[in-house]
Amino acid sequence: MIISKDLFLLGDQDYLRLPKDEKRLVRPSTTNNIRVESSGGPPCPRAQHTPHRPLELVFTSLSVSVDKRPILRDVSGFVKPGQLLAVMGPSGCGKTTLLNSLAGRLKLDAGQIRLNRERMSKRYKRKICYVLQQDVFFPDLTLRQTLEYSALLRLPDTLSYSQKMQYVDHIIDVLDLSSCQDTIIGDYLKRGLSGGEKKRANIACELLTNPSLMLLDEPTSGLDSHSAYSLMCCLKRYAEKEGKTVVVTVHQPSSQIFHMFDKLLLLCNGQTAYFGDTDRVVEFFNSIGLTIAPHYNPADFILEQVKGSEEMKEKIISASKEARLRPDYPQELLPEYFTQNNICDKYLNNYNDSQVHTNGPVRCQCTQEMWSKNANSQHNQDSVCVTVALGDTTEAHGHVYTTIAVKEDEGKTLWLDNQSHASSSVSSSDDDVSWQWPTTFWTQFKVLSQRNFQEARPRMLSKLNWVQTVALGLMAGLLWFQLQRKEESLHDIQGWMFFSTTYWMLFAHFGALSSFPPEREVINKERQSGAYRLSAYYLAKMVGELPLTMTLPAVYHIISYPMLGLHSVSVFVTLLGFLLLNTVVAQSVGFFVGACCMDMQVSITISALYTLATQLFGGYLATNIPPWLKWMQYLSMVHYAYQNMQIVEFSEGTKIQCADQSKFEVCHRNSTFIPVDDILSSQGTTPLPLWANTLVLLVFLVVFRSLGYIVLRYFRRPK
Numbered sequence: 001m002i003i004s005k006d007l008f009l010l011g012d013q014d015y016l017r018l019p020k021d022e023k024r025l026v027r028p029s030t031t032n033n034i035r036v037e038s039s040g041g042p043p044c045p046r047a048q049h050t051p052h053r054p055l056e057l058v059f060t061s062l063s064v065s066v067d068k069r070p071i072l073r074d075v076s077g078f079v080k081p082g083q084l085l086a087v088m089g090p091s092g093c094g095k096t097t098l099l100n101s102l103a104g105r106l107k108l109d110a111g112q113i114r115l116n117r118e119r120m121s122k123r124y125k126r127k128i129c130y131v132l133q134q135d136v137f138f139p140d141l142t143l144r145q146t147l148e149y150s151a152l153l154r155l156p157d158t159l160s161y162s163q164k165m166q167y168v169d170h171i172i173d174v175l176d177l178s179s180c181q182d183t184i185i186g187d188y189l190k191r192g193l194s195g196g197e198k199k200r201a202n203i204a205c206e207l208l209t210n211p212s213l214m215l216l217d218e219p220t221s222g223l224d225s226h227s228a229y230s231l232m233c234c235l236k237r238y239a240e241k242e243g244k245t246v247v248v249t250v251h252q253p254s255s256q257i258f259h260m261f262d263k264l265l266l267l268c269n270g271q272t273a274y275f276g277d278t279d280r281v282v283e284f285f286n287s288i289g290l291t292i293a294p295h296y297n298p299a300d301f302i303l304e305q306v307k308g309s310e311e312m313k314e315k316i317i318s319a320s321k322e323a324r325l326r327p328d329y330p331q332e333l334l335p336e337y338f339t340q341n342n343i344c345d346k347y348l349n350n351y352n353d354s355q356v357h358t359n360g361p362v363r364c365q366c367t368q369e370m371w372s373k374n375a376n377s378q379h380n381q382d383s384v385c386v387t388v389a390l391g392d393t394t395e396a397h398g399h400v401y402t403t404i405a406v407k408e409d410e411g412k413t414l415w416l417d418n419q420s421h422a423s424s425s426v427s428s429s430d431d432d433v434s435w436q437w438p439t440t441f442w443t444q445f446k447v448l449s450q451r452n453f454q455e456a457r458p459r460m461l462s463k464l465n466w467v468q469t470v471a472l473g474l475m476a477g478l479l480w481f482q483l484q485r486k487e488e489s490l491h492d493i494q495g496w497m498f499f500s501t502t503y504w505m506l507f508a509h510f511g512a513l514s515s516f517p518p519e520r521e522v523i524n525k526e527r528q529s530g531a532y533r534l535s536a537y538y539l540a541k542m543v544g545e546l547p548l549t550m551t552l553p554a555v556y557h558i559i560s561y562p563m564l565g566l567h568s569v570s571v572f573v574t575l576l577g578f579l580l581l582n583t584v585v586a587q588s589v590g591f592f593v594g595a596c597c598m599d600m601q602v603s604i605t606i607s608a609l610y611t612l613a614t615q616l617f618g619g620y621l622a623t624n625i626p627p628w629l630k631w632m633q634y635l636s637m638v639h640y641a642y643q644n645m646q647i648v649e650f651s652e653g654t655k656i657q658c659a660d661q662s663k664f665e666v667c668h669r670n671s672t673f674i675p676v677d678d679i680l681s682s683q684g685t686t687p688l689p690l691w692a693n694t695l696v697l698l699v700f701l702v703v704f705r706s707l708g709y710i711v712l713r714y715f716r717r718p719k
Ligand SMILES: Nc1ncnc2c1ncn2[C@@H]1O[C@H](COP(=O)(O)OP(=O)(O)OP(=O)(O)O)[C@@H](O)[C@H]1O
Pocket: 066, 067, 071, 089, 090, 091, 092, 093, 094, 095, 096, 097, 098
């Protein structure tokens, strides 16, 4: 299946596939596009849109606790570009926790994570792709739509629409997903992609960005042995061909898969049981007296050992600790590794003609100043180069290489890396790393509005919702059919108004509430990968869903209102306006509650309390509210919408005739019709004018929308 395909050729090969006219826009990539600039050396190559920079990952002595419980203790390992590191161990030993730590999503108690010998920074975090164990998607979108939106959001604006679509086609082809590209992702309610297809879809979404380091949590879980093998072959060749660094956690690999791994980190109770070359693990176990039977799967064997008795576990962990003292312990895990030499060595070694004489550390750096200078002089503006500082950081050695001052603050030492088209490009400067989004706010807003609309439409305008709306509209119309403009019918007219506002309030509020938790997972995943601004998402959500939010209440109103026999077009339209405003406000409150509460039970309880109180104090059910509770009605959104509907209906339409035995005082003073103020006052409230009620509703809208944003922005940030 997958193994026969070309693997993730997002560099030169992709470029070659592009039509001629698009090649002008995308320049071909080179895998090794970082060069050391030297006066006599090769010219600094042009930067590419699509290449990536190989990343070496080294983590040393990692310790992590969750709720004060130690999960990882003193875990070390490394993996180089082109290699596959497998993290294995029994369930609960800390594999996912380790991956979360490597992705920069967990706070370390101790230890260091270095990428190309630099400390992990926010900039690096976004160049890592993390394929989660759970496949988090919008269930109603097809696989192709999912990938297309991902490409439109995460590939830079410098690529044209058709180029982005070509990446999508290519990834679909590479991951053998063509046959199911138009299938919806699905969930437990709707059948969609199979488990294996979802896994590949998950990986495909991340591969679109051409990341340098891939972390995959249990990519083979739930797959049959053939699919698991194919997927791992894919990853292996991907790592080798493209110089990617890949870390996977696996539970119980077949021996075929096991032998694909270059490095193995075996965890036991959150500690290192073994780290080293995969093909030396059996030798390690032999050395402590644990011998594998012939023809036995080594993966099964080592897992059995680390699942054994406590003494056995202690023995293995102690042997692993002792191995650190041996001379063949990898130098990458020694503290000196970060202070000696430098990643530049690798590039320096590529240039045999270069003469390097240094009496101190060699460091790579390209400051903004130097960058601009290069750009303006001999090289193109988008050139990528590494400038090397030699020896003493304060002394210039410009006779061989361009030398720039190196600041002692390591965190500010920058690699220029606009190579990966992951989620960002980074502009470098001496003191500042500024984050640039892959696409503009406008692109994000446009794409997200479209996606929100497409994703929410099947949910919000489902057949069941249509049936419910039409049925309720007819029922309300028949129940309150052709009401006469008399005092006897007053309660019924008010009943229709109150029912309409409360029903659509509940519909919109709980609709927003129930849709939010699954959506939040997707948004968090995308925010973590730095795909777009929260503000773009938030605005797009409001705009994208607005027509959908309004459709069903409008249909209900169109059906039921004329049946009531109330014929003024202007009243019809104004009432519809307040019904819609009330619905949108209720949706905002639902969204806010959904954003605040992580627990669905809690959010349902809070929502039920608020919406029921809103109804009680709305002005229809209770007219003799105790004075000390009157303030509650001002918190009821229904109260304002209901008041406004009455003001419009009873002041602009045919007036309401007094009954013979009228309860209104005004009718006993020779008046034949009941003024609107008397109708409103009879509900035990001090009526506000139309504009004031409208203003309050708009304030509700703005406040709850803003609060929702603030909560997501500051209190529910993805970690
Ligand atoms: N947020 C958390 N709160 C409390 N305990 C946690 C949390 N995250 C992880 N743990 C605990 O840390 C331990 C390691 O969890 P982790 O998910 O890393 O294990 P794992 O090796 O990936 O397991 P599996 O193979 O079953 O997925 C487990 O005992 C788990 O219960």
